[in-house]
Structure formats: structure tokens, C-alpha cells
Amino acid sequence: MPKRIAAFGEVMMRLQVPGFETLAQSDTLRYTFSGTGVNLAAALSRFGHDGYLVTTLPEHSLGEAAIAYLRKLGIRTDRIRRGGKHIGMYFLENGFGPRPSRVTYSDRLGSSFNTAGENTYDYRSAVSDMDFVHLCGIALAMNDTVRGHVKALAQEAKRAGAAVVFDCNYRPSLWGADGHAAARRHYEDMLTLCDVAMMNEKDARLTLGMATAEADPDAQLQELIPKAANQYGIRVIAGTRRSVGSDGTHTLRGYVYKDGRFAFSKALTFPVYDRIGAGDAFAAGVIHGEAEGFSAERTVAFAAASAMLAHTTAGDSPIATVPEVFRALDDQGMDVER
């Protein structure tokens, strides 16, 4: 039974140098449009749900291109406002081996999304008839007005009976020095409002300021996540742990904390084609599991395989279907059995 999900977030134009040249070496860029909300709505649309994006885009040719791209991804675009003048952009130069990838942002704060003022969104109609409403820590980092939109949408969603999903994804560069302190109040507001949270032990320690005597991250996780769930009344908390092997492969393991206990996925190891957006693929997997009434074990396995596949496809936005995720899940299992 397909559900209806609205995600609120900025649409970013991603301009990527093809191959392994730098911007100073190349003369060509490939562009797509993405963002946490975009990735989430796209992934859930591919899973068979109706994924809506709530955002603001300019009316000019770049805004048109963004809208057309979102439609191609399967996202419902009729709750997108048009207005403002600019679209946020980031330039991506691919790294290779010991040379890291490099991201350069354009002037994001002047974007249509970040300049959409107080009375621009009709919060009620933006989230009406939704089963889930997804909000995230990146929008929360932007400015007071955007923060206001995020919280108002959460409240309105709650009122309308939708499940509120909040992804902590704390980005240090967006909050600046002393960022955790500045962010805490807003994160607490959101966690109090949400039903499902993407959160890890660092969020708990650093942003929420929760104390722990443990030094090991896994032990911190086991201690702090249940505490946070209890403290803020969060029904489901989920996330991933990742490590990078010396051969460049990544290993990823997902967790879901629900009904007082943890479920963990297998540790999946795989090569990486395009890393960006994999966290959103995990979050989409968790929402799909909740939407379908999966057990926590099945949900976390599905979400981890969804995240793994998102590393193997081009672009930020996940494109795997439900059968493709399950087949990846099975193959990976068999690989381990051999």
C-alpha cells in the first residue's frame, strides 16, 4: 500500500567535473539536482510511494531545469513554490585514492529556498494528506526564517497526524564555531516533535550534550540512543556506522532502535562509485520499512542494502527499486555464506 511522504529541503544544483580532472584542468561539467529532501522523495518514489518535495525554486531556466529533473526522478512537484532568484549550487571534483574529492559551494544563502520569507509557505496545505513528513538538520542550519519553516511544518504535520521524521545530519561547516551550542536548542525542538529520528552517538554527545563514561563509539551508541529515545519520546531512532578499508572499499552497518531494543544489519562491504546521498537512501529504507510494517530486523537490513546500492549508482539521488534492494540483500548474504 503506497504511502504519501513530503520532504522539506533545498534543491541544490550539483555540477560535477567528469572523470578525475580538476576544475582548473577540465572545461566540462555534468549537472543534476539534489539535496536531502530530493534524495529522500526520489528514493521513496522508486519504492512505490508518492514522494512530494516542499521547497522554493526560481522561475528562470535553472528553476525549470530543476523541476524537470525532479519530475524525471519521479518526485511530485506540485507542492513546490516558485519565487526568489537563485538556486544553490555545488561543484564536485572527484578524488582518486589518497587524493580526496573536493566540494565548492556557490553563494547558497541567497537562494530561493533560503530567502523564502515568513509568509511564503502555507504549512497546512504543504503537509496535508501525508503519512510521513521528513525534515532535516541541514535546513535547520540555514537561518532563522528557514528554521521557522522547519518547526512549523513539524508542528503542522503532527497536528495532521503524519509521522514526523527528523534527520539530525549535523554539518559543522554550516553552524560555524561553537556550532553545537548554537544548534542544541533547535535540535531539541525537532527531536521532541519527531516520531522517527536519524541520529548517532555523536549527535547525542556533541549536539545534545549527553554525558557518557564510555570511550568506545559502539558502547556510547548502546548507552545514549535509548536514553535519547526516552528523553525526547522518539519512537524509532536509526543510523549507520561506516569504515573505509585500505583498499578503498567501504563497510557499512545499520541500526534501528525501536520498542526498547536494537536491530543491526549485517556489515556490508562494497566499492564506492558515488558516495553522496547514501545516508538519505538509508533513511528512505527506514521509512519504507515503517510504511510497510516490516520488523525492525527487516527494516534495518532493507535500509542498509538501500544505502549500499546508493553508493553504486550515479548521482546523489537513490534509484534502486524494492526488488533491486532485496536482490542486493540476498546476493550480499550469499557472498558471505560462501
Added chain:
Amino acid sequence: MPKRIAAFGEVMMRLQVPGFETLAQSDTLRYTFSGTGVNLAAALSRFGHDGYLVTTLPEHSLGEAAIAYLRKLGIRTDRIRRGGKHIGMYFLENGFGPRPSRVTYSDRLGSSFNTAGENTYDYRSAVSDMDFVHLCGIALAMNDTVRGHVKALAQEAKRAGAAVVFDCNYRPSLWGADGHAAARRHYEDMLTLCDVAMMNEKDARLTLGMATAEADPDAQLQELIPKAANQYGIRVIAGTRRSVGSDGTHTLRGYVYKDGRFAFSKALTFPVYDRIGAGDAFAAGVIHGEAEGFSAERTVAFAAASAMLAHTTAGDSPIATVPEVFRALDDQGMDVER
């Protein structure tokens, strides 16, 4: 001393999405033309022989493009019939890591090759003056008329004194449910007619229905291949065994059964750029060994190195020369010695 080889088979247009995007993401395809007969004739032409293709291609622009491409590969095209309306096609999307590659076929049964009727080929002149005539299980799977062509060409080749090579390559998707039973009679006909066969223990067990008490594939091979050689009067039987490592590398080992005993190549391990056509490169290596009077040991080593190199080059059709195969053989040997 160069030999003359005729291969009978369909020319397929291969349309590949460049890079790692899917058909829904990309807007560009790179195309080549291939098929078992094409690959075989191309590989043997690169080995210095005269490789002829016997097939049917349409007269329109796609048929012209196919012919030009075959000429570029070094294949002799003057035994190709022109007629019919269509060319078979397949679309290829590259996989990455745990995401598998994906092949989508166009309407192959309406192709010029598969609609070429009973009196279209002059079998005698098609195989005249040949040292080897190559036929394969894919053409055998198409329809009764094509099967008729395959068998008639084998008989005519036999009559004219050419060595008949038959490659079992059984494709489940082409024979459908209950396929092995349907195929058996035709495979038996071909094996009875052939001098050299590409065959493995699965062909013996499943298609030919040979019984064995062994469970291990290697033991099955050791038991069934000599039996089959004896039963059908086949002078040489050859094939490969392949495994895929957890790091994505492939390991391949070739075997040649001849004069009552097996010769095995070293197990070669290598990364894979383009897997399709590697089996044909092995078969071409076996034919080259036979043509040159190599020992079975030298033949199987050459054929395995030929197959290995075919994994490292773009496109289905092998392009390595004899010196390149021998150099790969030597390098690989040294790598193992270290």
C-alpha cells in the same frame, strides 16, 4: 600457415550506456556489433587467419553499419547474405560492485538472421575451402529453420573435409522451461557431427542427461567429458571454469581433453573491464592451437590467456594478437612465480 575459418551466427547490435548510469539516467549510447560467430571470426582474424562470417543482414543503414564494423574487425564479409528487415539488438547497462549489469533485448526473433528461410543459404559454397567451420548452441536455440541451417552447414562442412567446431553455450532464457529436454536431440546431432566441442560438465549432465555419482563439479568434469568424447566421437573437448573473488577479480582456468587425457592451464586471476565475449576468445584460442599443431598444454595455456585478455578490452570481440597473447601468458606466469 594461416587457415580459413567460417563461423555461422547472428550479428547483434550492442547498445551500451557509457559509464555507470542507467538507461533512465543517460541520454547516450555507444554501439558496436557482435555475436558468437563475430567474436570467433574476429579473434581468429587477429591471430592471422582468414575469418569468414556466414549470416544474413538487412540492406538498410544498420546493416551497412554492421558490415563496415565487421570489416574493421578484420572479418571477411563476402559470404554474408543481405536480406530481411531487422537486426537483433541488446542494450547494456554497466553494473558496479554489488549492482549487477543489465541486458535488455529488442525483438530478436524478427531479425534478418532469424527469418532467413529454408532456401536462403547455399550451404556448399558457404563452407567451401574452409579448414574449420564454427557453429554454436545459440543459433541452435532460435527456431527450426535456423536449426536446419546449423545442421546442414555441419554436414556440408564434414563432407568438404573441414573440421567442425561446436560450442554448446546453452542459454536457459532462449530454450525456456523444459529447455534441456527440448535441446537434447539437437545437441546430440551436433556433437555427433563435430570434431571439436566447447563443453562442460553441466552440458553433459543437464543437456545430454549423462548420469554421475559425483557431486563435485571438478570430479564430474573428469568423469563426464571423456565419456562424452567417446560417446559422440569428439576429437577435442575444451572449456573453462571461472570463479569471482570478493574483490571483484575473476579467476579462470582452461581445460582441453584430447587423445584420452586432460591438459589444464594455470588459474589466471585478473580484473574485468568487459566480460562479454571472453568464452569466444577461449574457443578461438583452442582453434588457433589446433590450427598451429600446438600441444594440448600449449593450446590450453594460449586459449586461457586469450580469454583473460578479452576481459581487459572494450567490446565483445577479442582484439589481441598472437604476440600479445604470448606476452600476457609470460607475464602472468612470472606474477605467479613471485
Added chain:
Amino acid sequence: MPKRIAAFGEVMMRLQVPGFETLAQSDTLRYTFSGTGVNLAAALSRFGHDGYLVTTLPEHSLGEAAIAYLRKLGIRTDRIRRGGKHIGMYFLENGFGPRPSRVTYSDRLGSSFNTAGENTYDYRSAVSDMDFVHLCGIALAMNDTVRGHVKALAQEAKRAGAAVVFDCNYRPSLWGADGHAAARRHYEDMLTLCDVAMMNEKDARLTLGMATAEADPDAQLQELIPKAANQYGIRVIAGTRRSVGSDGTHTLRGYVYKDGRFAFSKALTFPVYDRIGAGDAFAAGVIHGEAEGFSAERTVAFAAASAMLAHTTAGDSPIATVPEVFRALDDQGMDVER
């Protein structure tokens, strides 16, 4: 006030050699998805209406790619059936000056659209809530089953109160020798059912067999179109006349016959980038004029400018917006005034 339009027709994959090479010279294709129904629905979506496509597409990766592309064009895809195995394709090699462009078709009759059997479409729900339903002579040429779908949809649309639009576009290659005679009965059925027809004097003379003493095409048009409107009870008949200048520019003039009199656009002269789909842009312009209640003069001017712009954009499907069409209309006017 946006209207709702459903177009019924086949989705074709267009595979175009970039630049001016032939298929035998190049190794690259760019692909899009189009067809009369696609172009019509896309153009009307860009004009601000809700354009639906009614068709059948396979479930595999090419079908997925087609659906994604249609969404990108702004077409509503939820009345598209999934089924069958294949998608029709055509290959396009660009001509240059005295060298004509060349089109090569794949095996179109085996496509999902052309093999969709008698009980596949629910005609009633396919056209429910529509203001216009668009059908065309290309689908009518395919086979009896598709012809059945076309007529049933027209009848159902009529019953439901939608305006039926029929585009004659008679294609000689699809009807074969003696084609006009074979087609007449079906065209008469459709013209009897339709409210708006795209038709010219050749359709009247050759397909419908209407007699005229005039030799000049313009005089034939003036005589036969009113006759046909009367005979079949068609509210609006529209079309274009085109000529090609020695410098390669095209000149196009549109006409609309309505309420007993003709309205003509100015003759527009312009260079051509991509000619395919321009007739559909004209038809979409006529429908937009009808939808908006334009005068016949305004409708034909708008439709002609829409057709002109479709010659200047990449791909079959028109992409101009209403303001862009009006600006082109004005500029062209001024150019003539100078």
C-alpha cells in the same frame, strides 16, 4: 484555466547519430522518446494544461527510461499501461544540404503498443474527466486491434463529453500499396466521431476520395475542406502548408476552418534545426486556442508560431511555453514590418 487532454499513441525510442555522420561512420547515439501522442501531450503540458498519455510500455529498463523521459517532459504518466516486451525504435541520421536525412525503423509491429490485445485498455477510465482526447492516423495504420482501440476511445470520449481531436497524418509507408483505399473506411469512422480534425486537401482527395476540378492545391483546399467539414460534421479543421526555400529555410502557413470560414496565419520563414514533431506543435497550438477560446485568427497565429519554434529546438517534442510562442509571434511580425 488549464484543461485536461489525453492523447493515445505509441511511444517510440528515437536514436539519433550526433552531428552529420552516418550510422556506419559513428559509434554513438543520443536517445529520446517521442511519438505523436507524446509530442501533443508534452506541448500542451508546457502550455499549462494537464497532458496525459494513454499507451502501453514494457516493464523493463527501456520502458522505465521512457516513463522517466515522459515525466521530464511534464506528461502525466498514470494512465500508461505496462505490458508487452518491446518498444518501437527509429534510428535517425541527419542529412546536410542535398543529402537527405535517413530514418530506419526497428521491428515496430512487435512493440508493447502494437501487441496490446483487445481487453487491455479500460477505455472509460482512460478518457474520464478529459476536456480533449487526441487520436491520430498513425495508430490507425498499425493493425486491427490498435484500430479498435482508437475507435473505442473516440466513442468513449464522445460519450463522456470530451472534444475528440483527430489528426489525419496519413503515412504511405504504413498503409502499403493501395493504402488509401484500405484506409478510407477507418478515416471516415474517425472523422465522423471527431470535433477537431487536422486535415489537408490531399487527405480529402486521396484518402476520402473527394472529387475536385481544381488543379491548384490552394484552390483544392478552399473547396474541399468546407465540404469535408460539412459532410462529416467537423467543427474545426486545421492544418499547414509548407515550402522549402533554395537556401534551406522553410516557409509555413497555417489555416483554421471554423464557423464556415478560413483564418490564415502569416507565412513564417525560418531555418530548421529539428523538423520532426512540428506538426504536433501546430495541433497543440490549435487545441490550446480552442481551450482558451481564442478567435480563429489568434488560434492559427499561435499554432503557426508554435510549429515554427518546434523546428528550432532539439528533439521531437515541442518545449515552448505560451509566453515564448507569443514573443516569437511578435518578433516575426516585426521582422516582416522592417
Added chain:
Amino acid sequence: MPKRIAAFGEVMMRLQVPGFETLAQSDTLRYTFSGTGVNLAAALSRFGHDGYLVTTLPEHSLGEAAIAYLRKLGIRTDRIRRGGKHIGMYFLENGFGPRPSRVTYSDRLGSSFNTAGENTYDYRSAVSDMDFVHLCGIALAMNDTVRGHVKALAQEAKRAGAAVVFDCNYRPSLWGADGHAAARRHYEDMLTLCDVAMMNEKDARLTLGMATAEADPDAQLQELIPKAANQYGIRVIAGTRRSVGSDGTHTLRGYVYKDGRFAFSKALTFPVYDRIGAGDAFAAGVIHGEAEGFSAERTVAFAAASAMLAHTTAGDSPIATVPEVFRALDDQGMDVER
């Protein structure tokens, strides 16, 4: 004898959709870096002079790419400041025939150039040892701080004995409603300071508010340019008149007013590959003529041919050498003689 020229202006990143697709249709951009000062300095470097750019660019990868590109153009980059965070951008979609090209800007006001504060440039060293200093009306339109830089550089150049060149190029979109009135004071300041001005009769009428009883633009030019030269004490005033033919070719004629009389180039007619930057190629031709001591007739002929060639090369920045300009001049002459 090579001269030294410094141009002050913003470096813009130009992101162009290849071919004739729109941003919504394509997925690829080609990028270069340009701007009036860039084009001017590049053109004069190609003419054998030392062209310096005075500007501010960010330190990140886009700034690096811009610097490398400027070096490739032959521009001296050691008077470029590094600072700020962003680079201005514009997206270019190519038009075709009656479909116009389209330019979309990113958030230009936040660029390094436009946020470089009052004490950032050392005006004296920026223009030291220069023969010419070039300033333009685009920088003048930005904000008060940039206007301050423009005027201070002009004063400093004057003091140091360099010839000041001012290009009026008034851009309505940058000055907004009531723009001419807002701009007048600043233009008057610059014209009073400059030795050489690029100006036409529209600048005189609209920006400077000079009255004329003439209606014909040519007559206005003949009346107002000498007046302006007199009023502001400008030694040389130059510019072009352009018209577009119905076949898409452009016709361009240059004028130079000096020593109390006009010199005109022939009217040059040519097809257009890339129009942007042609005005800067004309200005560079005028400066080259002045630098070399050409007669006004030779200067205007050279400048017009330089502008013509700039329409035929890729990118904004002119790349023709002095011999190439003279050959174009001769060929064009011969074409007329035939």
C-alpha cells in the same frame, strides 16, 4: 613596440549548454571565464601587448580554475587579488533562428569582485607602469564600493600618465528602473577622466541626457558624439553600429571620432558563431590602433575586423592575432571587389 594595459573588471564564469538544447533538456555544460576586462586584456595580449587584469578572485578551486584560464588566454595575472568567497556566473543557452539565446545569472552581487571592500586594492600599484587603463560601465553599475574603485583607478591612472579608456556599455538590467538618471552622475565622472571612450548616440541621449532634434540614429551620432567629445574633453570616441539580416548574418560598421572628424570602417557582413565579447574586440582594436599610432581610418578598419572575427570564434574572449585581423580585413575587401 608592445604596450602595457591594465583592465579592471569582474571575472565571470560562463557555463554554456553545448549545442542547441535548453538547460532542462541537457545534462552537460562547457565552462570558460570571461568579462569585459578579461576580453580586453586577452585581445590585447594576442595583439602582442602585455594585458593585465585587476580584479579579485576567491582562493578556492573555482578561483584557481579562473586564474589558470586567464593565464591560458595570455593575461598577466599578478595584479589579481585573492579574497572573498564566490565568483559570478552566467548560464548560456544557445538560441536558433527565431528562438533567442537565453542568459541566466547566478547571485553576482555576492562575488569576490563585488564584495571587495574599500581598502582592498592598492590603486597606485594596480595601475603603475601602464600605458592604458581600461574601465567600464558594467563595473560602474555594481554598487558604491565598486564605483569607488573604478573612479579611484581612473584618477590614479591619470596621475601616473596612462591613457584612460572608458567603455560606456550601459546595461539596463543592472541599473534598474530610472537607471539612466541614477547612472548619469557616474558616467559624467568617468567621461571627464577618460582619454578614449566607447560610446554611441544612445549613451549620449539617454544616459547623458543630451538633446537632439534628429530622429535618425546616424544623424544623432554625427551631432552628439562631437558634442560629447567637446563637453567632456575626450580625445577619441569610438563605437559600432550593427544590424541583423533576415538570413541571420550581422552587418557591423565601426566609427572613430578623433581630431574633430569621423572615420568609418566598411560595413562588414558575416555569419555569427558566438556573439558575446565582440564589442570588447572592437575596443581592443581601437586601443591597438592608438598604441601603434595608426591613422583613424586604419584604426577603425582594424577594430571592425577584430570585432568581426570575434563573432567567429568560440568563447567570449577574442583570440585573433594582428596578422589574422589584417588578413580578414583584406579578404573582406576582396570579397566586396568581386
Added chain:
Amino acid sequence: MPKRIAAFGEVMMRLQVPGFETLAQSDTLRYTFSGTGVNLAAALSRFGHDGYLVTTLPEHSLGEAAIAYLRKLGIRTDRIRRGGKHIGMYFLENGFGPRPSRVTYSDRLGSSFNTAGENTYDYRSAVSDMDFVHLCGIALAMNDTVRGHVKALAQEAKRAGAAVVFDCNYRPSLWGADGHAAARRHYEDMLTLCDVAMMNEKDARLTLGMATAEADPDAQLQELIPKAANQYGIRVIAGTRRSVGSDGTHTLRGYVYKDGRFAFSKALTFPVYDRIGAGDAFAAGVIHGEAEGFSAERTVAFAAASAMLAHTTAGDSPIATVPEVFRALDDQGMDVER
């Protein structure tokens, strides 16, 4: 009835900057392989004859690539010698409008073809069984050894009963100052040996030193070509006259002098995509006419249409088939009739 034609000449690698950038602006080249002999043999192969190339190519990867490309063109490659170290190259930058195209050569004199010594070719077997042997003035310009090959092949062809075709194409840059005088002796040798010559009035006047009182080129042609035919005993002399219109179109008219009278084609006017190789397409048309026994009128019409089409296709080597040439001939005729 297909004929056998051998052409002797150098294979050049053509490296072309795509689009309209210069070598200093771009970073990409597209490469093909061509040359007068290549173009001639390719064109005649497309006309259904057996076109052989006699040349020398190196054994390395560039030589392999050249051979594969020739095969793709349909050229018989088994009379090509392998030896030497290098392949001649030229770089091509496309011009636009008043900006001319630019060709830059690599070190051509060190090529395999130009260093092939005196005893490298077996002249007899090189031209055995041929109906036509084609030689040209470009090879004649290279050095004494190559000149020796050209003359020996002509003599051997004559002896074996093949028709000798000689194309004067005199290239000033290859003969240097005082070139006509240096060339005369060699041209006279070749004209004495040939049956069919490509020659115009300039060749007669400048290279052969024939005197005329006429100033008009057409009158010179009418006077000198019959004289030359008579003087050197040439059966057929053919050539073209070309002019370039102000709109960039070319106009071309062919002539064939045979049996004491001239036949002229219509003047064909057309836009140009790729000019190089069109003269070879004309020569191939003349040879085809001779091979088929066409009347002189039909031959010259066919050859001119062949040349026209060669301007409209990518690459140096003509690719039109006989039906395509005839259709172009007819269409052009109809265009004139309108």
C-alpha cells in the same frame, strides 16, 4: 560488372578539432585516415568495385589503426606493405565564415610511405589484374624515390593492360619556389603514360607551360585541354570549376573531354560540411563512368553529383553509393526545374 582499381598514395592521419575551437582552445581531436589514394579507392568500393590501395604503413598501433579504418571504408588492404616507422599527419581546425580553416602538418617526409626505398614494392604484383591504376601529383611531389615508384607503377600498369589514371592535383606548397619548372618533366612523363587525366587549364598553362592568348579561364580551358589531350595522347581529360558564393555556398561544374568534344554537367550549388576529398569523389565518378561505359554526359553528371555529395558528408573519403548519387542528381535537377 565490378572492376578492379588500384590507387597508389600516402595514408595520412587526419586529426580534427571538433566544433569551431582552435587547437589552443580545445583538448580533443577526432581522427580518421585519408589521402587521395584512400579517398579514390574508398569511393570506388562504395560504387561496387574492388578498390585496392598500394602504400606502405608502419607496423605499430597507428599503422594498425589506419589499416582497420581502411577496411571499414571497404578498401582492399592486402597490397599494402608494412614497414618504416611513421605515418604522416595533419591537424585540421575548422574555420567559420570569414575565419578560414587551418591545416598544420606533422613531419610528413619521415613517413613510412615517403621513406619506402627503391626495392620495396613489387610493381608487377602491385598492379596485376587491375582494370584501372590511379596515381597522383601529390605522390609525385614527395621525393625522387616516390616519384620513381609512381612512374614504375604507371609503366607496369600500361604493360599489364590497365587504364592509367593520373590526377594532376598540383600543390604549390609541396613543390616550393620555382615549383612548376621542377614539376614539368615529371608531369609530362605521367601524362604521356596515362589514359585518363584530371587536369584543368592552370595545369596546362603553369605546369606544362602551354601558351594561350585567352585571358578568360573558360576560354583557356576550351583551348588548352584538347591541345593537351592531343599532345600527350590522353583519352579522357576531366575536371571541375568551382566558385564560392557570398552566402558560403559552393557552385561546382564538371567537364569531361573525350572523343574530341566536351561534356559539361549542370552547375550544382550547395552548402559545404567537409570540403576535403571532393575532388577525389569527382575522379572516382569519372572512373565509374568509364568502367560502366556511360556516355560522357552521363559520366560528368554522375561525377559532379558524386563531388557534391562528398561536400555533405563527414571525413575526407566519399561514402555515397551509386543509387545515392543518382538520387542527388535527380533532386538537384528538380530543384532547378522549380
Added chain:
Amino acid sequence: MPKRIAAFGEVMMRLQVPGFETLAQSDTLRYTFSGTGVNLAAALSRFGHDGYLVTTLPEHSLGEAAIAYLRKLGIRTDRIRRGGKHIGMYFLENGFGPRPSRVTYSDRLGSSFNTAGENTYDYRSAVSDMDFVHLCGIALAMNDTVRGHVKALAQEAKRAGAAVVFDCNYRPSLWGADGHAAARRHYEDMLTLCDVAMMNEKDARLTLGMATAEADPDAQLQELIPKAANQYGIRVIAGTRRSVGSDGTHTLRGYVYKDGRFAFSKALTFPVYDRIGAGDAFAAGVIHGEAEGFSAERTVAFAAASAMLAHTTAGDSPIATVPEVFRALDDQGMDVER
């Protein structure tokens, strides 16, 4: 404190087949310009120094393209002579796994650099005001005239007080059979003149003919490098040792011998994107260390990381900055600690 470095060497045009096709399969090349001197000067420019190239380049379009490319790399081009006719070229086909990369040279000996005669360079001004002058064994291998330039520049540099750097890089293919014997005298001349040498134990043994009883290369290095330093009076000798792992990764360790003792870098292991030019990146690192007064340990660590990064970037010429090298150094350290 930036230093001034002049490198003397040939500029080669590198023409690379994109992806993994061969020259016979592809039709496209990407080109850049490189060479040992280019790479060295580019790397040191990126490290903040003034890198000059001393060479000769032709005046035509390829020469222009080379100069523009060198400027883009940040190299000072005003000590480059223009003259001669040709530029050296090499074609690069990428290998994959067991299939090796392949390099094919054009006729290099006819290049502008290699035909620049005895009185072409003004040695004194070529190296004036330099802190370092870099020369290498590749130029030494060309011909007597170029050898003369190399030695004269070394002597002149010595006289002017610049540190002379000599990179042995002995290339067997350039010296031919009996090459070491032919080279010895010239190497001895250069080592006697230089302050800093890039040299390994093979150079000592084979080219210089130094005897050793050790069989192990490391032991040979430890014995012979100090001897050579002593014998020729070389202040610093540096180099790298490399091995290739079975998974395709390379391991590289650098050494610097100075003040009577060796300093070694860590062994760095990494995947390889583009191997060419990495030795020059190491040499540039050594010169930077010397220029900055680093300890031998810091120098060798910096140089090794510089070499490692050069394997991960596109093109021959290193592009890493000093901060990027230090960061790679740190990251690699941490990877080892895990």
C-alpha cells in the same frame, strides 16, 4: 621565499585515447603537452616558485597550443624560443589489468627542439637570475647538438651561481644497443657539473660502470650512491624505489642522500590513475625541500608524497600544491597507524 627555477627540455604533445579502447577501436584523442622539463617547471610553479622552461617550439598552431597550455600550468614562457617546424608527439593507449599501456612516438628527431642548432640559444640569458637549473638525461640522449646545449647550460648555470640539478632518467630505447657505453661520458660530464642528482643504483652500475659485490638492489644503493656522490662531488642524490602489488597498487619509497647519510620516506601504497610524470613530481619535491631549507627527512617525505599525488591526477604534469602535499603526507601517516 619563492625561488626561480629554469628547466631545459622538449615539449611533447601527448595524445591519449580516452577510456580503455585502442587506437584501432576509438576515433577520439585528448591532448596535453608535457615532458620532463614541463613537469618539473609546472610542479615548482604550483609549489609557489617561478618555474621557467627553456626550449624551442614551432610558430604554428600546435606551437601556439603548447605555449597556451604551458601558461595554464603556470609556467613562465618568456624564455622559450620559437623556431623549427614540428613538435614531438606520443600516442598513449591505456592498459587494463594484465594488458599493458602502449606508447607510440611520432618522428621526434625532426622536432623544433631536436633540430635547434648550435647558435640558437643564448645560454647566459637563458639561465640568468636562476636559483636552480634543471637538466635531464632524456635531452642528453637526443643528438650531439642537444647534448651541447645541455652541457653549455650546466656550465653557464654553475658560472652564474645557480644550483645545477641533473636527473639521470636513462631511457634504453633512446640510446639503442650498447647505450650505456655511449652514454657514460656524457653522464659523467653532467654529474661532475651538478649539485643535485636524481640517480639510483642502476645508473651507478650500468651507466657509470661502478662495480659492486652486492646482489640486492637495496645493498647496492647503500654502497654505490655515497661512492658516486663522493666521486663526482654531488651535494644531494635522491631517487625512489617502486614495486607493483598483485592488486595493481604501487608502493613507493623515496631516499635522499646528503651530508653523508641517507634519509628515507615511509613506503607509500596507493592506486594509480596516471603514472607518467611521477618521477618529476619527486624531483620537484626534492628541489622544493632544498629551496625551503627542509631537513633531509622532511624533504624526502615531502617529495614522496608529491610523487604519490602525481599518480592520482590526470596528465603528466603534477598539480598538487604545498598544502595538498602536506595533507596527503599526514593522511597517509594516519592510515598506517590504524
